[in-house]
Each structure stands twice: as C-alpha cells, then as structure tokens.
Amino acid sequence: MGKVIENADDQFDFFMQRIRNRFGLYKPLQIVSYRSYGTVNRLYLKGRVISNQGITSAADNDTLLKNLVNMYRRFETDEVRNAQLRITFQDQEHTVLTDKEGYFTINLEPKTPLQLDDIWHEMEVELIKADISSFEPGIKSEAHVLVPPPDAEYGIISDIDDTIVLSSATDIIKMSQHTFMNNARTRLPFAGVSAFYRSLQLGRNGKRNNPFFYVSSSPWNMYDLLHDFLDINDIPAGPLLLRDFGLMQNKFFGADHMSHKFKEIQNILLTYPHLNFVLIGDSGQQDAPIYHEVIKQFPGRIICVYIRDVELEDRAKIVNTISEELKGTVEMLLVKDTAAAAKHAADSGLIFYEEIKKVEEQKEIDKSDTAGTPTQQAPAPISKDTKKLSSES
Structure with a gap:
C-alpha cells in the first residue's frame, strides 16, 4: 500500500510540473546548497533545485502575517526533477542530476590535497539545464563543505x-x-x-x-x-x-x-x-x-x-x-x-x-x-x- 501511495504522489508531482510548465507558472529557479561535510579524500554535497518562493529576509519587527506567509512558502515548494547541474571544484567539473523531488547529491574526490588552514571549502554549483519554462542560464550557488583539520581535539x-x-x-x-x-x-x-x-x-x-x-x-x-x-x-x-x-x-x-x-x-x-x-x-x-x-x-x-x-x-x-x-x-x-x-x-x-x-x-x-x-x-x-x-x- 505504501508503494502505491508513493507512486501516486510521484505521478501527481510529475503531472503538476507539466501543468505549471505548459502554462508558464514556474517562478524563477534557484539552487539551495546545504552545508555539508567531508574528508581530505572525499567531499559530500547535497542541495536542491526549486522555484524561488520569494521568502523575505527576517527582521525583528516582522508581523505575524509575514512570518506565516514565509513559512507557507517554505513548504509550498515547486521542485525541479531531472535538472542538470555542474559542480566546479579545484578546476574540475562534475555533473549531477536532481531526483524526483529536486534533490541532488554528489561525492567528489579532490584533485590535489586540501589545504586545511580553514575547515570550510567552497565549490561552485551552476544550473546548466532544466526542462522548465522559467529556466535561464547562469543560475549559480556557492556550496560549503566542512573538513575537520587533523589537529581538531574532538x-x-x-x-x-x-x-x-x-x-x-x-x-x-x-x-x-x-x-x-x-x-x-x-x-x-x-x-x-x-x-x-x-x-x-x-x-x-x-x-x-x-x-x-x-x-x-x-x-x-x-x-x-x-x-x-x-x-x-x-x-x-x-x-x-x-x-x-x-x-x-x-x-x-x-x-x-x-x-x-x-x-x-x-x-x-x-x-x-x-x-x-x-x-x-x-x-x-x-x-x-x-x-x-x-x-x-x-x-x-x-x-x-x-x-x-x-x-x-x-x-x-x-x-x-x-x-x-x-x-x-x-x-x-x-x-x-x-x-x-x-x-x-x-x-x-x-x-x-x-x-x-x-x-x-x-x-x-x-x-x-x-x-x-x-x-x-x-x-x-x-x-x-x-x-x-x-x-x-
């Protein structure tokens, strides 16, 4: 039963993506890169491609309505499946596709040994292809991956x-x-x-x-x-x-x-x-x-x-x-x-x-x-x- 519901959910999401695409209902796209972690030998990255829901920056005097609207927008996501991204790190390029819910994951092997002066390592993520009416080339995101140095105590x-x-x-x-x-x-x-x-x-x-x-x-x-x-x-x-x-x-x-x-x-x-x-x-x-x-x-x-x-x-x-x-x-x-x-x-x-x-x-x-x-x-x-x-x- 669970598999049937999951398949139905997947089919509905796919149908809605086609409808939104056909009638130009997709908002501009964005890449959300999550802070992740790795080692000197392998870096793990996770993120998601969704339409920009227009979540506004937080302020200490925001009204209740603004907070509720922003929270609604967080959960009313239009994810982008099968989007192609290019990950650039140490002058090397890697490509990855998003899954049915818009998520992408990748494990990268550094070309040269990492310099561990800083525990954070940056890589560039660029959206290069998406079968979405609002897709425009040049959408990028900066991703950050943590690698503990060898002299970390714990x-x-x-x-x-x-x-x-x-x-x-x-x-x-x-x-x-x-x-x-x-x-x-x-x-x-x-x-x-x-x-x-x-x-x-x-x-x-x-x-x-x-x-x-x-x-x-x-x-x-x-x-x-x-x-x-x-x-x-x-x-x-x-x-x-x-x-x-x-x-x-x-x-x-x-x-x-x-x-x-x-x-x-x-x-x-x-x-x-x-x-x-x-x-x-x-x-x-x-x-x-x-x-x-x-x-x-x-x-x-x-x-x-x-x-x-x-x-x-x-x-x-x-x-x-x-x-x-x-x-x-x-x-x-x-x-x-x-x-x-x-x-x-x-x-x-x-x-x-x-x-x-x-x-x-x-x-x-x-x-x-x-x-x-x-x-x-x-x-x-x-x-x-x-x-x-x-x-x-």
Whole structure:
C-alpha cells in the first residue's frame, strides 16, 4: 500500500510540473546548497533545485502575517526533477542530476590535497539545464563543505529543537506557535548556548577548529531559517542534517525520528574514525535513547553527553535511568542550563576554565534580552564575521 501511495504522489508531482510548465507558472529557479561535510579524500554535497518562493529576509519587527506567509512558502515548494547541474571544484567539473523531488547529491574526490588552514571549502554549483519554462542560464550557488583539520581535539554533534532553540517539541500547540509565528531573528536561543558552543569550538588548543554537526528531525524546508538562526545568534557554523518531508509516513514530523538521527550520527562517526565526539541534546524527545545506542555501537568514541532538562519528570527519569546504565563508561549528564554543562566541560578538560564566566555572562545577557517577551527577542548584532563561514566566531 505504501508503494502505491508513493507512486501516486510521484505521478501527481510529475503531472503538476507539466501543468505549471505548459502554462508558464514556474517562478524563477534557484539552487539551495546545504552545508555539508567531508574528508581530505572525499567531499559530500547535497542541495536542491526549486522555484524561488520569494521568502523575505527576517527582521525583528516582522508581523505575524509575514512570518506565516514565509513559512507557507517554505513548504509550498515547486521542485525541479531531472535538472542538470555542474559542480566546479579545484578546476574540475562534475555533473549531477536532481531526483524526483529536486534533490541532488554528489561525492567528489579532490584533485590535489586540501589545504586545511580553514575547515570550510567552497565549490561552485551552476544550473546548466532544466526542462522548465522559467529556466535561464547562469543560475549559480556557492556550496560549503566542512573538513575537520587533523589537529581538531574532538567534534560536537548537537540536536537543534529544545537544545539550542526553544521549540516546545513535546507540546504540539506551543511548538506550532514557536515555529510558525516567529522567524530566524525572533526565535529564542537558550540562555548562554552561543558562548558555550563557542567554548567547545575553541577547545583547549585555542585554535577554534573543533567541528560542529547539527542533526535534527526538522524538514529540509526549514533549512534557511535554521541556517540564519545559527548565524544571527553567533552559534558555530556546521553542517545541518535535516530530513525530507513528503506524503509517506516516514517523512512527516516526528515519524522515524530515532532512525534518522541515529543514521546521521552513525555516518559522521564512520566518516571520522579517529575523531571522538561530544553529544548534546535534550530530554524532550528521544535524544538520550539515541545517544545510548550510539555509545553501544561505537565504544570509546563518545567523550560525554549533555542532555538539557526540559523539566518533564517522566522524561528526566528516562535520562537518569540511561545515565545509571552508562556509569563507568560514558557520562550522560542531565543539565539545567549551559552554565552547568560548561563547568563540567572545564572539569573534564574540554574547555578553558575562563570560558565558564563567559558562558554565565552570556546567559544573563540572553535572559535580560528575552525577559517579558515570550515570542520575541532583541535582535543580535550581526558583524561581518558572523556572515563568514570560517571557523572564527
């Protein structure tokens, strides 16, 4: 039955593409290149070709209507299947086609050894052919791929919802309010999270080259919002590993949450066999059980686990039970705030003790910014450095 529904969905999408094409209903096309990751021997890139839905830049004084319209546009996508793209890296060209939902993926082998002075590597993506009435040559996008340097001390894999940004994922009504009524500037980061994450990125070697990876069950349609949220709030840039969103059951919000996250984390650990990791999540959903399974499957690879307490007693019990099971192997800490996590990280030799004060100060600033404004926050200042994808923050 599932295969029949999937085929029907595919046929309907194909039919609608033909209709839109015939009557010239396609808007100008765009390439959305997702931040990804790789190694010195292979770079992985993922992106999508869709019509430009006209999503406007976020402002702290955006109206509710504007936020709702932008969110609608994110999900009302006109994807372009069988579009041909040219990927250029190190003067080499590679071609790739989009699938039935407009996504493209490619693995590239660098022609010459990568220079690892910067953890980010750029490549050009150009749309060279699409059987769409609005297609015009010259549509390009800049893609960024992270490659951890050999002297990185450890990597960090973090959840997003209710870990770095307030989502209330355990309450469908509140979650809808946070998601649909706000934008990248007005969504609330947890107090002190940006300073804590920067301290982990800095590490103890002071090179600020510990790589971040963000794994979420949010759909790819939310990519631009989450990407901008990280940049605006000065949270270290990293690949965003999201999910497809479609008609089939395993593509809806919340479904198959555990297997998606585990698979993405598994891929990261397999890609970097000589790099150990810190895992960060929250007690609201399944992060603790997922991380427990990761620890079992990859013994010795996880340094410690921080689980933010969403203050639900039954969820806290689950985390505490798993923590007891892991005693003597890996510490899984249920923490009330980022300051508590920072203190443990300093005691464990992951960050400098001086960073604790910075986290506490940032925590108080964030609290004062959001006091009395449950759905909005003061806009964070954006410097030129925030717009860069370098590891400096």
